[in-house]
Amino acid sequence: MSHGASLTFVLGGARSGKSGHAERLLMERPAPWRYIATAQAYDAEMRARIAAHAARRPAGWITVEEPLDLAGALAAMPEGAPVLIDCLTLWLTNVMLAPDGRDVEAESLRLAGTLARPRGPWIVVSNETGLGIVPDNALARRFRDAAGRLNQMVAQKADNVLFMVAGLAMQVK
Amino acid sequence: MSHGASLTFVLGGARSGKSGHAERLLMERPAPWRYIATAQAYDAEMRARIAAHAARRPAGWITVEEPLDLAGALAAMPEGAPVLIDCLTLWLTNVMLAPDGRDVEAESLRLAGTLARPRGPWIVVSNETGLGIVPDNALARRFRDAAGRLNQMVAQKADNVLFMVAGLAMQVK
């Protein structure tokens, strides 16, 4: 692991303040801060969410949009650079819905392997989606299972794991 | 802030013991205890829930029903009185479904401002609803976003924040 390199995992529900908290954490490091956005603006609702996120970030942020090849985007990050990956849940959605029929488990393992060797202060954000009622439809159940497994893999590799509750961070690891 | 005034925020899932815990906490103060109920009995299921809640509360409780004007109901509370507000989630539902088309964000900000200046030991209960799969329908997604934002605002103002898990309180703040 490089000097000053570490992996912080910020996990939480929708509107739990994950991204805001992760941004503030990363900004404790010197600028510039890299932001790897996995969101794809495929409808108006998503475009509005992405714009709201971007508007909150001040100068000093360099945004990279990468819906699928997160491992590649991370490999291209400068040594020692503070990086925020936001978020794993949308990346997983993109992988599951990719028209070329990807192996979700294999891609998850590969990404977790990359995250296990941070080359700077890296912070990764993800959604917890498994604490509601079992979803009616099979795709949602498969997604929930894949997301839970991915979150476990990343949490195992992380130096710090935070669980967000109403904007407040609980230290889990 | 008045002498002895404080805001405690009790957050949790359905059937996590939020109301029961909040009632026991408030009853550590001298009676009478004010209970501001935001529930509206618009169907049989809801009537049964309200009745079950009320039946659990012993003598010494003064119940005020206020589905919409929570800020007004709080302004009418006596100085120093122990007050339980149960719950923000139903209040938000009422605001979102109000026929006069209210500005949910503005009303949430106004309520959070009132809660930030407690005039006695105030306890406010709310549901965490963002830890499941993304809901299919757009109204549920808007509700989940608005609820998460409101919970964050209130948690930020609160002196104590408790996250309920199977009837047990985890101190978050």
Added chain:
Amino acid sequence: MSHGASLTFVLGGARSGKSGHAERLLMERPAPWRYIATAQAYDAEMRARIAAHAARRPAGWITVEEPLDLAGALAAMPEGAPVLIDCLTLWLTNVMLAPDGRDVEAESLRLAGTLARPRGPWIVVSNETGLGIVPDNALARRFRDAAGRLNQMVAQKADNVLFMVAGLAMQVK
């Protein structure tokens, strides 16, 4: 309570690592380890889940399948034996869907009473399902309420309560 007897309650979402954590905890005790499985393989998806769980358990495990009479299965366990009950959520599903129309609340109380008197190191696993949006259908709401009440009863009796987040255990009690 027998010598060395205790009840540990492992609660968490789908794919939060509940079963794996509970198995590792139990295997800190001397073999053989009893596994009471409440799952019923009524479709292909469930058969695959059960097979995946079983494949992970090494030699030294004795599996008992008991979808409904958990209190009876526990009464048949040897004095002092380490036992894993996995999980309460499926047991509750089985009780609610049983063709003989069982009293869910009475059965929950009876099971909680049995768990309150462990005769060895017993670990019980359950799902938290109340942290998402209110489900559309009434059966799901009834299930969620019954599951939350059962979880509260068991957590109250337990010596240790763990809340699982991405494979990591938070000590709640």
